Amino acid sequence: MQDPLMIGGVTLTSRLFIGTGKYSRNTLIPEVITRSGSQVITVALRRVDPESSDNIVSHIPSHMTLLPNTSGARTAEEAVRIARLARSAGLGNWVKIEVINDQKYLLPDNTETIRATEILAAEGFVVLPYMSPDLSAALRLKAAGAAAVMPLGAPIGSNRGLQTKELIRILISETNLPVIVDAGIGRPSEAAEAMEMGAAAVLLNTAIATASDPLLMAEAFRDAVAAGRKAYLAGLGPVEETAAASSPLTGFLA
């Protein structure tokens, strides 16, 4: 079944994006990549150290699309500076904009994110903004040149699942952009649910990195994302409140 996801001129066959930040050792990263089948991996520029023998980027196989993120940015200006540093460090022209002004819940600042998106998209970056699922913000991000929007399912690292489901559903139906659910997904069933709803992809890190067996969990998410996507393409049957009667009461009207 040919069902590629096109973003920023890149054709992806996997709809599972993964992270790098919470593993017990960097050497797990290539193994997680293999088992998850993922083709896009996000890395915080703040963790990249070209002078280190254990530089995180050196553990990522070259076939992967790197998605540097602006973790730590509190303003649009900081996000822009981090994105430029990432590009000049040779990490490519994709960027996940993450502007967080709130250390208590780690919720993104949509206003600053929109400003950073305008600047970076104009500079030729493929911009994937992490956002709170708000329709008007998503439409502004689209107008600013975002290649996709990445709404949170629940706060980062919370493993609470799709708490914002109804809002994400609206983004999927109204933005006409790839909607990538980022943050909050704790279980494969939740990833499958996001895909069934029509999300273009999911991005997750904590659920794999902090599992007792991260490699097996990577595989579980690979399968769940693929299953959810197939269900979406197949067209889910409508959910009925009551069983469909096998002897219809109005059959005589035929």
Place this chain on the structure above:
Amino acid sequence: MSFYDTMTRLEQLPYEALWSRYTAEDVKRALRAERVDEEGLMALLSPAAEPYLEEMAQKAHRLTRTHFGHVMQLFTPMYLADYCVNHCTYCSFSSIYDFPRKKLTLEQVAREAETIAATGLRHILILTGESRNDSPAGYVRDCVNVLRRYFASVSIEVNPLSTAEYAELREAGVDGLTLYQEVYHQETYRALHVKGPKRVYRNRLDAPERGCQAGFRSVNIGALLGMYEWRQEALATALHARYLQDKYPECEIGLSTPRFRPYLGEFNPASDVTDRALVQIILAYRLFLPRSGISLSTREPAALRDHLVQLGITKMSAGVSTEVGGHSLEGGTPQFEISDNRSVNEMAEMLRSQGLQPIFKDWDILSEPLGLR
């Protein structure tokens, strides 16, 4: 509104009666709570929580791995100058001690930085004694301008400064402020700080807030455990942290748990902070502030540090010297004795053996260097 108002309220509480009021039920309720409130924090610090350390540890461990991952940030302190005008009864840099004082020249700062950076560390915490003549904010700023060539993050632990001075240092590239209140209990504070500007309790208490206002990315606070009753001191520290985090959500508020260590003089701590007490404090901090960084210094012995890495700690110092120029010069006077003398490599190995990734770099200085603006 300042945290001073909260301190005033805390000091009016009938402490002895309060701590014995908590029961096992209160502790269990705090353990089940999604968000621990002030009552829950007190239950977790109370004698009633002592039989529940294992349950607290399991939850603290889980919260820490979820929020921070299987990683441990490493850093080291770098002493720039030991001139000091204060007399604090527990510190070797006190003005009453007669030893040859030192202050690094910018060339010496560069040499020290090179030695430290060669160990792989990319985060540095710089310290001075308090002397507006010998180590003013301008001197610290000039040192930062040198250090940013070697490090990805520079934090300061210097005497309290004004908001404007903090802002100037932030622009020079400093991203973190560490400032310990030493002791929150006001009467004890006055007794321990005999002479010098440090006597002004409130100037120190409000300094972390000035750091938040000046825009530092992280502000790290703590009480020097042992100077006064530890339950009260831990309570004040944790409430101070939550006060700052609530008021300045953009800033990462962190906590440290320094325990009193031997030094040049003969001061004896008032409150015996046992290992069990230290563990209870760390766990209570983690459950009360699930996302806050908690640092552990080399004041603690290696064997204990090895156990504490699984209990909520997110930052550790390694390869430490508490002398001015201790990495590349001879003949300094240590501020206090450290207990864990392991090198950066040895610390990294220990962490890996426990399934933790040592993190050497977790930031990039974003401001332009001085002179290029």
